[in-house]
Amino acid sequence: MFKKGDSAVAGFLIVAVLVSAVAVFHFAAAGRTVVIRRDEEILYEGSLYENKEIQMEGNTAVIESGTVRMRWADCKNQICVRHPAISKRGETIICLPHRIVVEIR
Ligand SMILES: [Zn+2]
Incomplete structure (x- = not known):
């Protein structure tokens, strides 16, 4: 009892x-961080949980409610723009023509 x-x-x-x-x-x-790189140069590093628009030359990424997506790009293939939003550690969105990598760490 x-x-x-x-x-x-x-x-x-x-x-x-x-x-x-x-x-x-x-x-x-x-602890989740969004890192945006062009080649090995880090263009942006910040929290995945801080809503933000990151404008780069030729690309605009958006951090929204714990996800990241490429809102706009002037690359030819538009693969990065069509890529679904990412939210998990290790996921990436790559814009090959601009050599941009959006990564969640
Ligand atoms: Zn692209």
Whole structure:
């Protein structure tokens, strides 16, 4: 049988687990970074969770609600613009004609 003290301890443990789970999730989320490079030169580096429009020569990328997409580009093939928005670590959008790489780290 549970005593009153036992359920208090159990309750505390559940809260502790929930809090640490939220903290871990929050940390992982906050740790996600958008990096935009042309060749090896970093043009932009910032949080995935900060809505922003990044204008570059020939390309415009947009960070919106934890996703990144290429809103506009004046490249010939438009593959980067047609690429779906990315949101996961390791995903990239590449504009080959402009040698632009948008990456989530
Ligand atoms: Zn392109």
